Amino acid sequence: METKTQYKQNINFTPELTARINELLTHYPEDKKKSALLPVLHEVQDAHDNWLSAELQERVAEILEIKPIEVFEVVTFYTMFNQKPIGKYMFEFCQTSCCMLRGSDNLIDYTCDKLGINLGQTTPDGMFSIAAVECLGACGYAPMMQLGDYYHEKLTPEKVDHIITECKAGNIKIHDK
Amino acid sequence: MGKKILLDKIHIPGIKTYQVYRDNGGYQAVEKALSMDPDVITEEVKTSGLRGRGGAGFPTGMKWSFIDKKSGKPRHLVCNADESEPGTFKDRYLMEHLPHLLIEGMIVSSFALGANSSYIYIRGEYMWVFKILECAIKEAYEAGWLGKNIKNSGYNLDLYVHCGAGAYICGEETALIESLEGKRGNPRMKPPFPAISGLWGNPTVVNNVESIASVPWIVLNSGEEYSKIGIGRSTGTKLISASGHCKNPGVYEIELGLSVEEFMNSDEYLGGMMNNRPLKAIVPGGSSVPILPHHLINKTAEGNDRLITYESLSDGGFATGSSLGSGGFIVYNDTACIVRNTWNFSRFYHHESCGQCSPCREGTGWLEKVLHRIETGYGREEDIELLWSVQAKIEGNTICPLGDAAAWPVAAAIRHFRDEFEYHIRFPEKVKNRDHFVDEPFEKVKYLLQKQNII
Numbered sequence: 001m002e003t004k005t006q007y008k009q010n011i012n013f014t015p016e017l018t019a020r021i022n023e024l025l026t027h028y029p030e031d032k033k034k035s036a037l038l039p040v041l042h043e044v045q046d047a048h049d050n051w052l053s054a055e056l057q058e059r060v061a062e063i064l065e066i067k068p069i070e071v072f073e074v075v076t077f078y079t080m081f082n083q084k085p086i087g088k089y090m091f092e093f094c095q096t097s098c099c100m101l102r103g104s105d106n107l108i109d110y111t112c113d114k115l116g117i118n119l120g121q122t123t124p125d126g127m128f129s130i131a132a133v134e135c136l137g138a139c140g141y142a143p144m145m146q147l148g149d150y151y152h153e154k155l156t157p158e159k160v161d162h163i164i165t166e167c168k169a170g171n172i173k174i175h176d177k
Numbered sequence: 178m179g180k181k182i183l184l185d186k187i188h189i190p191g192i193k194t195y196q197v198y199r200d201n202g203g204y205q206a207v208e209k210a211l212s213m214d215p216d217v218i219t220e221e222v223k224t225s226g227l228r229g230r231g232g233a234g235f236p237t238g239m240k241w242s243f244i245d246k247k248s249g250k251p252r253h254l255v256c257n258a259d260e261s262e263p264g265t266f267k268d269r270y271l272m273e274h275l276p277h278l279l280i281e282g283m284i285v286s287s288f289a290l291g292a293n294s295s296y297i298y299i300r301g302e303y304m305w306v307f308k309i310l311e312c313a314i315k316e317a318y319e320a321g322w323l324g325k326n327i328k329n330s331g332y333n334l335d336l337y338v339h340c341g342a343g344a345y346i347c348g349e350e351t352a353l354i355e356s357l358e359g360k361r362g363n364p365r366m367k368p369p370f371p372a373i374s375g376l377w378g379n380p381t382v383v384n385n386v387e388s389i390a391s392v393p394w395i396v397l398n399s400g401e402e403y404s405k406i407g408i409g410r411s412t413g414t415k416l417i418s419a420s421g422h423c424k425n426p427g428v429y430e431i432e433l434g435l436s437v438e439e440f441m442n443s444d445e446y447l448g449g450m451m452n453n454r455p456l457k458a459i460v461p462g463g464s465s466v467p468i469l470p471h472h473l474i475n476k477t478a479e480g481n482d483r484l485i486t487y488e489s490l491s492d493g494g495f496a497t498g499s500s501l502g503s504g505g506f507i508v509y510n511d512t513a514c515i516v517r518n519t520w521n522f523s524r525f526y527h528h529e530s531c532g533q534c535s536p537c538r539e540g541t542g543w544l545e546k547v548l549h550r551i552e553t554g555y556g557r558e559e560d561i562e563l564l565w566s567v568q569a570k571i572e573g574n575t576i577c578p579l580g581d582a583a584a585w586p587v588a589a590a591i592r593h594f595r596d597e598f599e600y601h602i603r604f605p606e607k608v609k610n611r612d613h614f615v616d617e618p619f620e621k622v623k624y625l626l627q628k629q630n631i632i
Contacts, residue, residue, distance in 0.1 A: 027337040032377055037359035038342050042301065070359075077361040077531075078342035080301045096263045097464060097521045098420040098507055105612060134345070134525050135263040135464075136302050139420035139505065140427045149304035176308050 007085055009053035017047045021063060033064045037074055040064065041081055046175050050090065051082040079133065087122040087129035089167045089174065092146040095132040098139035107143050108132055110157050114164065127167070148174025179432040180406055182394040182414055183387070187274050193309065195316035198277040204322055206393030210285045211330040213396075218289035222392060224400030226412035231257055231348070231385030232463060232503040233578075234487050237392075238400075243372035244290055245380040252292040253381045256283060256389050257353055258299040261345040262463035263525060264505025267416035268386035270428040272299070272306050275390070276313035280336065282389035284322060285396050287334050290382055294335045297386075298353050301342040310338045345529035349577045350383035351375075352531065363533050364577035387416055408434035411486035415504055422510040424448040437461070437483045437490075438475040440506075447508070454510040455620075458593075461490050462502020464522050465582035467589030468515070469499050495589065511618040515597050516608075519590040520548035526583035537580040540571040544587055551598060554605035561598050565591055596626055 020043050021036075028035040037060070044060055045052050052060075052075055054068075061068040075081040093099075093108050108130070112118055115128050122129040138144040141153035150173065152163060166172045191197040198204075210218055223238030244252060256279065260268040272279055279297070287295045299307050314336055317323045325333045339357055341347050347356045351365035354376050375381025391413060395403045404412045411433040417440070420426045425448045431440065440446045441456070450456055460468050477483055478497035483490065491498045509518070527541040544567055547560050568584035575581070591598060597619055601608050604625060614622075 027339070029377070032358070034359035035339075035357060035377075038301070038356065039340055042304075042340060042342065064359075066359075073361055074359065078301070078344050080343035095521075096525050097518050098264055100518075100521055101421045101507075101509065101513060133343075134528050135261060137260050137266045137269050137300070139264050139266050139507070140418055141266075142420060142426075146302060149308075151305075176305065 007053060009048060009051070009056055009085075011048065011053075011056055011059060013059070014047065017043060034066050034070065037064060037066075037071065038078070041071070041075065045081060049085065049088075051085050053083075085122075085126075088127050089147060089172070090129045090131065092131045092133045092136075094134070094136045094138065094142070094144055094146075096135035096139075098135070099142040099144060102142035104132075104143040107155055107157065107160065111160050114160065128164070147172065149176055150174070179430070179435060180414060181430045182403075182406075183271065183278070183390055183416065184275070184428075184430045193274060193276060193313075195277060195313065195320055198275075199320070203277055204281055204320075206281055206396040207284050207288075207322060208328070210288050210396050211328060211332060215289045215291055218285065218396060221395055221400035222289070225391075225395045225403035226400075226407075226410060227388060227391055227395065227403065228411075228487065229385055230387035230391070230415065230504070232262065232465070234501065237384060237388050240372070240384070241286075241290060241382055243370065244382055245373050246291060248380065250379045251294065252290055253376045253379055254283065254287045254290050254292045254295040254389075255350075255353065255357065255376060255381055255383045256295070256297040256386055257348060257350065257383050258297050258303070258386045259341055259348040259353060260303075260386070260503075261300055261348050261529075262465065262503045262505055263522070264420055264460060264463045264507045265418055265503040266420075267418040267428050267504060269303055269306055270418070271386060271390055271416065272303075273309060276309050277317070278390050278393065279310070279386055280313055280317050280322070282392045283336055284317075284327070284334060286382075286384065286389050286392050287336075288332055289392075292382075293333050294337070296357060296376075297336070297338045298347070298357055299338060299340055300347070301340045304340070307338055307340050314338060344531075345525075346531045346577070346579060349579065352577065353383060354381065361531070363531050364579075366576055406432055408484065408486055409488060411488060411501075415485070415501070417485065417504045417506050419447055419506040419508065421508040422451045422454065422513065423508040424451050431485060433484075433486050435485050436475075437485060440485060441474075441508075450508070450510055452510075454512065455618075456508070457511045457513055458509040458515065460499070460505070460507040460509075460586075461485075462500045463505035464507075464525065465578075465585060466500040466502040467495050467498070467585055468509075468518075468593060470593040473497055473593075495585065496592070499589075511620055512613050512615045514552070514613040514619070515590050515594040516548065516552045516601050517613060519587055520545065520552045522586045523548050523583065526579065530579060530583070534575040534580065536571045536574040537583065540567050540580070541583045543567050544571075544583065548587070551601045552608065554601070554607075554609040556598075556602040556605070558602060560602065561591060561595065596623060600626055 144153040228234040347362040352362040356362040371381040477492040523544040527545040568587040572584040
């Protein structure tokens with residue numbers, strides 16, 4: 001796996017993370033540990049700077065007693081799992097029709113200009129990434145973006161400016177932990 | 178004011194919490210259901226005429242009656258909260274504000290099906306709703322509505338919430354089951370249907386959030402009372418999530434049978450168009466259903482009033498009708514570009530195709546590419562026929578309905594807005610580097626096409 005050589009990740013299964021994984025495992029029959037894969041990957045990713053290296057995926061496979069390939073094929077299928085490091089604050093703008101009708105294209109361009117990066121890139125200081133994603137189910141509150149576990153809706157350039165300032169000041173919560 | 182049975186309590190402060198919900202009549206349906214025969218509950222749901230609210234509209238009670246109760250295997254109810262259809266955000270609204278209503282519905286429905294472990298599969302992006310549900314489930318356990326021997330009835334139920342990770346296809350019930358088993362979301366071949374062999378090979382019923390949330394009312398008031406709401410085979414109420422160029426986007430509960438015209442214009446609902454611009458088109462049931470041009474919105478082709486029901490919205494078939502679908506109601510004004518919108522939808526389906534079936538995996542990509550070149554001013558005269566041919570070859574040739582869902586919007590856009598495609602192809606310089614028809618609505622430049630024809 002190419003990610004193995006390209007990027008290094010500090011792996012740390014804290015007692016809290018392990019406890020949460022063990023709790024998740026109780027949701028499924030004893031012999032169906034694999035079912036916990038998606039929720040466990042979310043927890044592990046959240047605790048590891050929002051990305052999953054090959055080594056980390058292998059650790060998850062060990063915990064769930066499945067083969068590494070079973071983890072890898074899932075990580076590559078679902079868009080929410082990142083296989084490369086991303087910025088601390090990942091702006092995921094919805095670009096599907098309803099948001100487009102309400103001006104998401106211009107807002108994305110605005111944000112890219114503001115941060116000096118293109119879609120899919122990360123700022124050199126590792127603070128911000130921008131992505132355009134498909135429908136996030138906030139069509140009536142368009143345009144919008146997802147930032148960690150939360151939605152920021154009815155966005156305007158002024159609101160984006162404000163969010164960027166607040167991120168820099170460390171006032172924006174991205175995970176409920 | 179239409180009757181509300183799902184959102185009637187949504188404005189009570191604190192209704193998200195167990196105690197307030199309980200104090201306002203919550204969990205009474207569970208109390209009543211536990212003293213009933215489970216099969217009688219299924220019969221009530223059948224009588225109610227409730228149809229699956231996720232989009233397909235299959236009768237919920239009938240789906241329940243297919244579950245295999247004879248094999249002796251454990252049974253499961255799985256709630257489909259993987260709401261991802263563009264234009265649809267009703268389930269999120271319901272779960273965010275009334276989590277206990279869904280849990281109450283899950284308990285009653287699980288009891289009717291004889292399921293002892295049930296799951297709510299929620300899309301991964303709704304992470305904060307996931308936490309709301311987790312909290313609410315914890316409260317329900319503490320109050321004795323979940324767990325072993327619920328309220329001394331001898332019935333056991335464990336309820337868990339499970340999160341996906343960003344895949345539209347997992348809203349398809351067999352893909353959802355695969356995903357819940359920790360795999361890629363590839364839909365399964367049917368038969369066997371989930372009612373016989375679903376989650377871990379056990380008999381399983383998968384229902385939409387809104388369907389399950391309607392069950393407590395049916396149990397408390399009877400299926401017959403429910404069937405009195407609405408018109409004909411479209412019984413009950415429906416959540417409609419409105420977006421796009423309307424004045425008041427948001428989630429509305431309507432009685433089925435409300436006219437589209439009233440829904441569009443009444444201040445109680447959408448309140449007309451944003452900035453009073455002219456209406457161009459609507460998509461009434463999420464991105465997968467055919468788009469309706471303005472002359473087919475308020476009236477059907479025969480001149481009858483268009484109502485928000487399964488039958489009226491699909492009146493005229495795909496030639497002049499559409500479908501109620503998931504209730505994702507998208508409104509377009511005269512500045513919207515139908516080609517750009519169709520390209521946008523095709524990009525979505527291309528991105529979301531799981532890749533199992535070649536017609537869908539390849540076809541959605543071709544649709545996206547051809548539409549993109551038309552939209553950006555590089556279209557060719559034969560591209561419209563090419564699009565028609567590709568969409569026709571996807572439809573009906575895939576394991577799951579995602580292929581159909583990708584084909585239908587393209588077919589409908591060409592059927593109703595062919596002149597706009599032609600305009601893009603014949604006047605490429607006019608469409609390059611332009612954002613919709615914001616500066617010059619299509620109606621104002623349409624004459625160019627006719628002029629050219631005369632020459």
